Amino acid sequence: MADQQDKKRRKARDGDGTIFWDKSKQCYVGKISLGYKPDGTRNRPKVEGRTKTIVRAKLKQLKDEHDAGIELGDKYTVEQAARDWLARGLRGRNASTVGKLTSLTEKHIIARLGKAKLKKLTADDVDDFLDGLTSxxxxxxxxxxxxxxxxxxxxxxxxxxxxxxxxxxxxxxxxTDGRPSKSMTLDQAKAVLRASRGSWIHPYIALSVFTGVRTEEARPLKWENTHLNPVKGQVCSCGTKHPETEAPYVEVWRSVRLGGDTKTQKSRRTIALPSFVVSILTAYRVHEELEREEAGRSRERMVFVFATSNNTERDPANVRRDLRAVVAAAEVPGNWTPREFRHTFVSLMSDQGANEELIADLVGHKRTSTTRTVYRHQLRPVVTKGAELLDRAFKDGLVD
Incomplete structure (x- = not known):
């Protein structure tokens, strides 16, 4: 009897814990000493189970978690983890991103996995959760x-x-198959441009369709970054001198993202403007200056190219609403979003024979693989230039 007690004491001292039968609970109880808590009291958690084997496994798990620095216990749920992340893990994100992630977390993760204990969550649980979304x-x-x-x-x-x-x-x-992005034909783009004349969205569409800028880059574009009459050797806002840049251009160095950063470093680019886009932007600026003068606001500095009446950036919902009205007036079928002007640009460039490397540079992609993946429906499936050149060289047929 004494030997058995000594054995139990040694096991407890060595960190294996002790196990005993609790008559009142009619189960086995295990206790293990895991040092001291931050407040100086003994850290001696206990577990329960129907058999010694179950209790011994639970004690081992407690010890392993303690040795690994993992918080003890299994009461922490997925919902608690999600709310802690929403409260403290999204610092520095802009309001729209926080709103989107909060909605997604509440609607799907908390609603369907929230009650699960985080430590007991398995890969199968996650698979089942995701499979329930596929339809x-x-x-x-x-x-x-x-x-x-x-x-x-x-x-x-x-x-x-x-x-x-x-x-x-x-x-x-x-x-399910998502809504595929699409692009307008050149005739459709022209029809939308004609229908938008006289509206602020007219130059917005022209810039988007014929330069491929993202809507998040177009909305915060400033006049100081829009060079309609550049001087040779002018230093752009990035601090780089463009000695050979005489054609009008825009510096796409900002977006509506937090801190004004573009989507990626490669997205920061300087793009030459087609002459008809320059004409549209120039006429638009003159119109805006006259309107300000008539309203007694001529001393106000014009900041944003596509500014609201309060001289602030356009809201994305405002752009979508005005675009829907213009598309309807142009009698172009289908539902269109501002981002599809970027797809239209890629399609028009590809139709004109531009290769993927050039298109990737113009739209600000780091790799051509991104261009192929995102805009695969807009790129020409066959590169015909080589065949056309050879056909021209051998137009009289092969010589024996």
Whole structure:
């Protein structure tokens, strides 16, 4: 009897814990000493189970988690992790991004996984959760939801709430076919431009269709970055001198993203303007100056090219609303969004024989693979220039 007690004491001292039968609870109880808590009291958690084997496994898990620095216990839920991430993990993001991620987290992750204990969440649980979305959501949306769940668990992992990120062990399943992006034909683009004359969105459409700038880059574009009458050797706002730049150009160095940064470093670019776009922008500026003069606001500095009446950036909803009205007036069928002007630009460039490298530079892609992936429907499927040149060389047929 004494030997058994000594054995139990040694096991407890060595960190294996002790296990005993609790008559009142009618189960086995295990206790383990894990040092001291921050307040100086003993850290001696206990677990329960129907058998010694179950209790012993729970004690081992507690010890392993303690040794790995993981917070003890399994009460922390996915919902708690999600709310902690929303509260502290989105610092520095702009309001629209926070709103989008909050809605996505509330609607999908908290609603369908919130009650699950984070430590007990398995890869199978995540797979089942994602499979339940495939009949209603596009693959891109499902990928976004999975990416958000990964960020939530990574945030909890960094705070020692869980030992591993099970969402990293699964892939997003294929969902429904999303709404494919499309591009206007040259005739459709011309019709929309004609229908928009007299409106602020007329120069906006011209710039978007014929330079390929993103809508997030067009809305905050400033007049100081729009050089309609450049001087040779002029220094642009980036600090670079363009000694050979005599053609009108725009400096796409800002966007509506937080801090004014463009989507990527490669997105920062200087783009020459076609002459008819220059004419449209010049006429628009003159019109804006006259309107300000008539309103007694001639001393106000014109900042944004596509400014509101309050001299602020246009709201994206405002752009979409005015675009819908113009498209309807032009009798161009279908629903169109501002970002599809960028697809239209790629399509027009490709139709004119531009190669992927040039298009990638113009639209600000780091790799041509991005251009191919995102704009695969707008790129010409066959490069015909080589065949056309050879046909011209051998127009009289092959010589024996």
């Amino acid at each position: 209603r959501y596009a693959t891109s949306v499902i990928s976004l939801i999975l990416g958000t769940l990964r960020r939530i668990i990574r945030f909890a992992e960094a705070r020692n709430k869980v030992g591993r990120n099970v969402a990293m062990l699964v892939d997003a399943p294929k969902g």
